[in-house]
Amino acid sequence: xxxxxxxxxxxxxGLAPMQVEVTDESHMHNVPPGAESHFKVLVVSPAFAGxxxxxxxxxVNGLLADEFAGGMHAxxxxxxxxEEWFEKGGGAAPNSPECLGGGRSSDSPA
Numbered sequence: 312x313x314x315x316x317x318x319x320x321x322x323x324x325g326l327a328p329m330q331v332e333v334t335d336e337s338h339m340h341n342v343p344p345g346a347e348s349h350f351k352v353l354v355v356s357p358a359f360a361g362x363x364x365x366x367x368x369x370x371v372n373g374l375l376a377d378e379f380a381g382g383m384h385a386x387x388x389x390x391x392x393x394e395e396w397f398e399k400g401g402g403a404a405p406n407s408p409e410c411l412g413g414g415r416s417s418d419s420p421a
Contacts, residue, residue: 314347314383318375322354325374329393330355332404336387351387353404355396364390 312320319333332353337346352371359367367390372379375386389404 314378314381315350318350318352318378321374321378322352322371326354326356326358326370328354328356328358330396334404348382348384350383350385351389351404353389353391355391355393357393359390359392 313335315333315335319331322328322331322333330353334351335347336349336351338344339349354371358370362370368388371388371390372386375383379386387404391399
């Protein structure tokens with residue numbers, strides 16, 4: 312099972328979402344092919360009702376603690392209630408910004 316599949320399974324079991332999308336964005340970063348290290352999730356669940364953004368992120372991070380312990384490096388989280396999702400037109404999560412490379416650029420001072 313891939314990390315993407317394990318993430319989807321953990322979020323589905325823990326939040327009973329009406330929508331879950333897991334995107335492996337590792338290819339956008341300076342990591343070896345197949346690294347499975349950078350992900351974006353869109354989770355739409357009634358479980359988020361009345362919960363602040365920080366609480367939603369903590370809940371998602373808690374469900375994925377094993378993945379972080381196993382080498383997942385970064386996770387972009389879009390955790391919405393069904394009402395918020397419908398207000399946004401029921402679309403996909405926003406695009407992630409371009410990776411800055413995680414190091415110094417060639418024109419940075421040493």
